[in-house]
Amino acid sequence: MSFDTIIEMEDLARHYEMGGVTIKALDGVDIEIGRGEYVSIVGPSGSGKTTLFNMVGGLDRPTRGRVYIDGVDISKLDAYELAWLRCRKIGYIFQTFNLIPVLTAVENVALPTVFAGVPRNEGLKKAEKILTSVGLGERLHHRPLELSAGQQQRVAMARAMANDPAIILADEPTGNLDLNTGMEIIDLLHGLNKTQGMTLVAATHDLKMIKASDRIVWMRDGKIEKIERG
Amino acid sequence: MSGRETERRIRFTLGDALRLGYEYIIRRKNRAIINIAAIALGIAFLSTLLMTDALYRAYALAGGDRLGVETYQYWLMFVALIVSVVGITNAMLIAVYERYREIGTMKCIGAMDRHILLLFLVESFIQGVVGGAAGYIIGLGAAILSTGFGIGFDVILFVPVTDSLGLLASSMVLSTILSVGATLYPAFRAAKLHPVEALSYEL
Numbered sequence: 001m002s003f004d005t006i007i008e009m010e011d012l013a014r015h016y017e018m019g020g021v022t023i024k025a026l027d028g029v030d031i032e033i034g035r036g037e038y039v040s041i042v043g044p045s046g047s048g049k050t051t052l053f054n055m056v057g058g059l060d061r062p063t064r065g066r067v068y069i070d071g072v073d074i075s076k077l078d079a080y081e082l083a084w085l086r087c088r089k090i091g092y093i094f095q096t097f098n099l100i101p102v103l104t105a106v107e108n109v110a111l112p113t114v115f116a117g118v119p120r121n122e123g124l125k126k127a128e129k130i131l132t133s134v135g136l137g138e139r140l141h142h143r144p145l146e147l148s149a150g151q152q153q154r155v156a157m158a159r160a161m162a163n164d165p166a167i168i169l170a171d172e173p174t175g176n177l178d179l180n181t182g183m184e185i186i187d188l189l190h191g192l193n194k195t196q197g198m199t200l201v202a203a204t205h206d207l208k209m210i211k212a213s214d215r216i217v218w219m220r221d222g223k224i225e226k227i228e229r230g
Numbered sequence: 231m232s233g234r235e236t237e238r239r240i241r242f243t244l245g246d247a248l249r250l251g252y253e254y255i256i257r258r259k260n261r262a263i264i265n266i267a268a269i270a271l272g273i274a275f276l277s278t279l280l281m282t283d284a285l286y287r288a289y290a291l292a293g294g295d296r297l298g299v300e301t302y303q304y305w306l307m308f309v310a311l312i313v314s315v316v317g318i319t320n321a322m323l324i325a326v327y328e329r330y331r332e333i334g335t336m337k338c339i340g341a342m343d344r345h346i347l348l349l350f351l352v353e354s355f356i357q358g359v360v361g362g363a364a365g366y367i368i369g370l371g372a373a374i375l376s377t378g379f380g381i382g383f384d385v386i387l388f389v390p391v392t393d394s395l396g397l398l399a400s401s402m403v404l405s406t407i408l409s410v411g412a413t414l415y416p417a418f419r420a421a422k423l424h425p426v427e428a429l430s431y432e433l
C-alpha cells in the first residue's frame with residue numbers, strides 16, 4: 001500500500017528542564033505518516049508517546065525539529081491557524097475522555113462544530129448522527145456522569161469526528177477501559193479509518209490494539225526503537 | 231480532501247458564550263450561588279442605605295423630621311462591596327482550577343484564548359445581573375422594614391418611584407461591573423492556560 005504523506009516529523013525533540021536535569025521526553029524522531037494510514041505508537045509508560053502527540057497535535061512546541069501537516073510547518077502557524085488546525089484538521093481522543101461534564105452527549109459532540117462556525121441546528125443534527133453511528137442513539141441527552149466509561153469514550157470519539165478531521169490522534173484510548181469495551185473502541189476506530197479514510201495515530205501500551213494497524217512504531221526513551229509493518 | 235475547508239475561520243459568538251455560560255451556572259449551582267450571594271450582599275447593603283436615605287428625604291418633604299443616614303454606614307457599605315469583589319475573585323479562581331482540564335479540552339477542539347476569556351466573563355456577567363437584582367430586592371425590603379419600625383409603616387406610601395427605579399438600574403449596573411471586574415484576573419489566567427498543562431492537571 002502507498003499513501004501520500006499527511007504528517008511528517010523531522011528530528012522532533014522535546015526536552016524538559018527539571019531542577020538542572022534535562023529530561024529528553026522526545027529526542028530526535030523522524031517519521032512520515034501517510035494519508036489514511038493507521039499507525040500504532042507503542043512503548044512503555046514514559047517513552048514519550050503523549051509528548052509526541054502534543055507536538056503533532058499543535059498543543060506544544062518542540063525544543064528542536066519540525067512537524068509538517070499537509071506540508072505545512074505547524075510552528076509557523078499563528079493563533080488563528082493553530083486553532084483552526086485543532087478544530088478542523090485533527091480530532092483528539094484521550095485516555096481520560098475529557099468530556100465537558102455540564103453538557104449532554106450531543107452537546108459535547110456538537111461543541112467542535114460551534115467553533116467551526118457551523119449553524120447550531122446543523123451541528124446538533126450532525127452530532128446526533130455521529131452518536132447514532134457509534135451506537136449511542138439512545139443516550140443523546142445524557143450527561144457524561146450518567147454514562148459508562150465505554151460510552152463516554154464513544155462520545156469522545158464522536159466529538160473527535162465532529163468536524164470530519166483528516167487525522168485522529170488517540171492517546172491510549174483504551175487505557176481506562178476493560179478488555180471488551182476497549183476492543184469495541186478499537187474496532188470503531190479501525191472502522192472509521194477504513195471506511196472514511198481518516199488517518200489514525202493511536203498510542204498504546206496495549207498489544208491487542210496494534211493488530212489491525214498498518215504500521216507499528218516502537219518507542220523507548222524518546223526515540224523510535226523500530227518500525228514494523230502490521 | 232473536502233473542498234469545504236477553504237474558509238479557515240474559528241467562531242465563538244456572544245450567543246454561544248451565553249448558552250455555554252448558562253449551562254455552567256445551572257449545572258454548577260453551588261459555585262454560582264456563592265458568587266451571586268457575595269454580590270447580592272454588597273448590593274443589598276448599598277440599596278438599603280440609599281433607599282433609607284430616599285425614604286427619609288420623602289418623609290421630611292411630607293413634613294416629618296429630617297433624619298439622615300450616618301456617614302460610617304456608607305463606609306460599611308464600601309467595605310461590604312470590596313468584600314464582595316474579593317469573594318468573587320476568589321471563587322472564580324477556584325472555578326478556574328476546577329475547570330483546568332475542560333479549558334485544555336476546549337483548546338484542543340478549537341477554542342482560542344479570547345473565547346475562554348469571553349466564556350468566564352459572560353458567566354460573571356450573568357451572575358452580576360442576578361446578584362444585582364437579588365441584592366436590590368433584599369435592600370429595598372430591609373430599608374422599608376428599618377424605616378417602617380422607626381417612623382411607621384405609612385412610609386411605604388412615600389416610596390419614591392423614580393428614585394427606586396433609578397436605584398434598581400444603578401444596582402444592576404454596579405453589580406455587573408463589580409462581578410465582571412472581579413472575574414477579569416481569573417478569566418485571564420484561564421485564557422492563558424497552556425493546553426498541555428491544563429490537560430495534565432490532576433485535581
Ligand SMILES: Nc1ncnc2c1ncn2[C@@H]1O[C@H](COP(=O)(O)OP(=O)(O)O)[C@@H](O)[C@H]1O
Nearest residue numbers: 016018023025044045046047048049050051052
Ligand atoms: N511537563 C513535564 N515536565 C517534565 N517532564 C515531563 C513532562 N511531561 C512529560 N515529562 C517526562 O517526559 C517523559 C515522556 O513522557 P510521556 O510523553 O508522557 O510518556 P508516555 O505518554 O509514553 O507515557 C517522561 O519521562 C515524563 O516524565
Ligand SMILES: [Mg+2]
Nearest residue numbers: 049050051171
Ligand atoms: Mg502518555
